[in-house]
Amino acid sequence: MRLAVYDDYRPGVVDPVAGLVTPVTTSSTPHDPDPLGASWWVRLCRDGTVEEAGEPRPLDEVSLRAPVLGPGKVVACASNYAAHVAEMRDDVLPRAGVTGDAWLLDFDVFLKAPSSVVGPRDQIVLPEQVLREGKEVHHEAELALVVGRGGRHIPERDALDHVFGYTIALDITVRGTGDRSRRKSYPSFTPLGPWLTTADEVGDWRELGIELSVNGDVRQQVSCAEMLVSVPGIVAYASQVMTLEPGDVILTGAPPGVGPIAVGDVVDVSIGGLGSLELPVVAEQVAQNPR
Numbered sequence: 001m002r003l004a005v006y007d008d009y010r011p012g013v014v015d016p017v018a019g020l021v022t023p024v025t026t027s028s029t030p031h032d033p034d035p036l037g038a039s040w041w042v043r044l045c046r047d048g049t050v051e052e053a054g055e056p057r058p059l060d061e062v063s064l065r066a067p068v069l070g071p072g073k074v075v076a077c078a079s080n081y082a083a084h085v086a087e088m089r090d091d092v093l094p095r096a097g098v099t100g101d102a103w104l105l106d107f108d109v110f111l112k113a114p115s116s117v118v119g120p121r122d123q124i125v126l127p128e129q130v131l132r133e134g135k136e137v138h139h140e141a142e143l144a145l146v147v148g149r150g151g152r153h154i155p156e157r158d159a160l161d162h163v164f165g166y167t168i169a170l171d172i173t174v175r176g177t178g179d180r181s182r183r184k185s186y187p188s189f190t191p192l193g194p195w196l197t198t199a200d201e202v203g204d205w206r207e208l209g210i211e212l213s214v215n216g217d218v219r220q221q222v223s224c225a226e227m228l229v230s231v232p233g234i235v236a237y238a239s240q241v242m243t244l245e246p247g248d249v250i251l252t253g254a255p256p257g258v259g260p261i262a263v264g265d266v267v268d269v270s271i272g273g274l275g276s277l278e279l280p281v282v283a284e285q286v287a288q289n290p291r
């Protein structure tokens with residue numbers, strides 16, 4: 001099943017070939033159009049069952065939103081592809097003036113603010129202060145998973161049973177010194193979508209390939225099989241630290257080829273079988289006299 005959230009935060013099942021979305025419901029998860037009432041979505045991630053409940057509509061006539069609602073956490077992985085670790089060590093970190101922080105090159109997990117999430121038809125907004133300071137803002141195209149059944153101390157052998165589905169993520173990042181959570185949590189710095197594809201439909205995550213282009217030039221292209229820590233390994237590792245809950249989002253790390261984006265660029269990411277995202281890059285408009 002390909003599950004989208006659209007219009008007034010309503011769930012629908014997508015048929016990408018026909019270009020249609022059909023509204024769905026379940027008796028245990030009555031839809032609430034108030035995004036703050038997202039507990040119906042959390043139960044849907046946990047239970048994974050829906051019933052079709054309406055007429056299909058053309059996908060290009062609806063507003064697709066991020067295929068998650070109010071995630072309790074957005075977890076992200078650092079240093080999970082060897083060639084990306086090398087480019088960070090040899091190029092990106094020295095250029096950003098970051099020295100003596102060898103721990104940045106070790107695999108680990110960190111948190112992004114859930115308020116950084118936007119949908120597949122939104123914009124990447126470069127913060128005014130970051131532009132003024134001339135810092136590089138980079139694209140990182142990543143496979144993301146949405147947690148189904150939660151848990152703590154999940155063994156790696158059972159971890160895939162806790163994955164509800166997969167979607168495409170961008171982990172937009174300000175380069176420079178300081179904590180990752182600050183440099184990666186600005187509003188719009190976590191585009192997700194275009195919909196969530198359930199794990200049963202995806203099959204083997206290692207067969208997925210990520211491709212990102214900027215203004216049509218391919219910059220990142222990788223097979224997910226090249227991850228240093230596997231998807232089940234990531235779930236097991238994160239759950240040693242934090243209790244994973246239904247609806248939590250986990251980004252699996254950046255492939256090599258990260259680089260700067262600028263106002264006017266268009267960023268395109270696709271993962272075979274999961275769809276594609278296309279977002280323009282714009283500058284934050286700050287009011288001169290905010291009221």
Ligand code: MN
Binds near residue numbers: 077078142254
């Ligand atoms: Mn990342």
